[in-house]
Structures are given as structure tokens and as C-alpha cells.
Amino acid sequence: LLVAAGLFAAAFLLGSVPWGLIISKVFYHTDIREHGSGNIGTTNAIRTMGKVGGYAVFVLDFGKGLLSGFLAWVFAWNFLPGGGFAPGALVNYDTMLAAAFLGCVWGHIFSPWLKFKGGKGIAVAVGCLFVTFGWVGACLELLIFIVLVVATKRVSIGSIAAAMACPFFAAYYFLIVTFAPLAWLFCTIAGLTVVWAHRENIKRLRAGTENRIGDKKKKER
Numbered sequence: 001l002l003v004a005a006g007l008f009a010a011a012f013l014l015g016s017v018p019w020g021l022i023i024s025k026v027f028y029h030t031d032i033r034e035h036g037s038g039n040i041g042t043t044n045a046i047r048t049m050g051k052v053g054g055y056a057v058f059v060l061d062f063g064k065g066l067l068s069g070f071l072a073w074v075f076a077w078n079f080l081p082g083g084g085f086a087p088g089a090l091v092n093y094d095t096m097l098a099a100a101f102l103g104c105v106w107g108h109i110f111s112p113w114l115k116f117k118g119g120k121g122i123a124v125a126v127g128c129l130f131v132t133f134g135w136v137g138a139c140l141e142l143l144i145f146i147v148l149v150v151a152t153k154r155v156s157i158g159s160i161a162a163a164m165a166c167p168f169f170a171a172y173y174f175l176i177v178t179f180a181p182l183a184w185l186f187c188t189i190a191g192l193t194v195v196w197a198h199r200e201n202i203k204r205l206r207a208g209t210e211n212r213i214g215d216k217k218k219k220e221r
């Protein structure tokens, strides 16, 4: 458990780097939090800085997630018996992947550099999921996201649905395919945290005032 906690802390630190804010300050001389939805993530980065800045934020946030998966591999390989593949262990390789996922997503959402107010965790989660669930699971999650975004023209609907699907994908991978209940728990908490991070979006959706794709720089907070 100590190894998983160490990995969680390392992934949290990695996830806490607020790329959206850094890119907006360094290259656009503005604070992304003062524009659009006020979020530091890709959607608001595209809204505020256009495609180049927005995609840069996506790549960097996605990269944090991917790198946290790599960290899980490094920690498991170096600190767990049998690289995390010893039979019957409570903390195994899958648990490590899920601990890195939760750590990175929490680091992004509760960034200590932003007084524990960060982003909403979507790009980061997708990056992590390519490692945690593998490419098939991650692509299916992406498919849910893309279909709903295209159908509703609201990024938050795709994000919330994909986050809600996370516990179910995790149940398939970590309760049926392999048996790692802690990994399922960590993924479920991560998914629910991402839904919680969208609470303002949920309020706006209910009020019918949520941003649609194409709405530019509307102050919605």
C-alpha cells in the first residue's frame, strides 16, 4: 500500500501542473480563468486562445495522464514483488495503474498551485485511461464522448457521460477480466470526481444556459 501511496503522490504532483493557466499566461498574456467558463481545460482554452493554444493545452494535459501511467509501470516494476504480478497480492499492477489515474486526475482537479481549484480532468483522464484501461477501453470512452458532443454540441455532456461510464468500464476490467477491487474503487472515485468537477456545467445544463460549441468567449460564471 505504501508503494501505491507513493505513486499516488507522484501522479498527483504531475497532475497538478496547470498547463492551461501556464500557456495562457506565457503565450497569450492573459489568465484563462478570467475568460469563458473560467476553466483551465482544453474546451475553455480553445474558447479563449483559439485552436493552437487549445490543442497545446490538450496535448500537455493528455501527456500528464499518459506519463502518470508510465510512472505506475516504473513504480510497480521497481518496488512491487514480481513487478506487481505476484499472485494474490492486494496491490498489484492493475491497482498501481488505477492509483496513478486517481492521483493524476485529483492533482489536476485539486491543484495545490491554484488553491486546490483546478480543471475538470477530461484530457488528463483520457491520457491516463490509454494506460489504465488500454487503448480499446480508452477509445470506447472517447467514442461515448465524441458521439455525445457531436449530437448535443455541448462538450460537458460528452465529458459527464464518459466520466459516468468509467466505473462500468472499470468493473469490466478489474472485477471481471482481472480481479483487482482496489483498482475498481480508485477508477470509480476518479470518475465520480470528474462528474463533481462539472457541477457548474450541470447547473447550466439544467438552466439551459450551457455553452454550445461555437459560442465564443461568453462570460458564463
Ligand code: G3P
Pocket: 036, 037, 038, 039, 041, 042, 043, 044, 120, 121, 122, 123, 155, 156, 157, 159, 160, 198, 201, 211
Ligand atoms: O472538459 C471540460 C468540459 O467538459 C467543459 O468545459 O469550459 O465548458 O466548462 P467548460
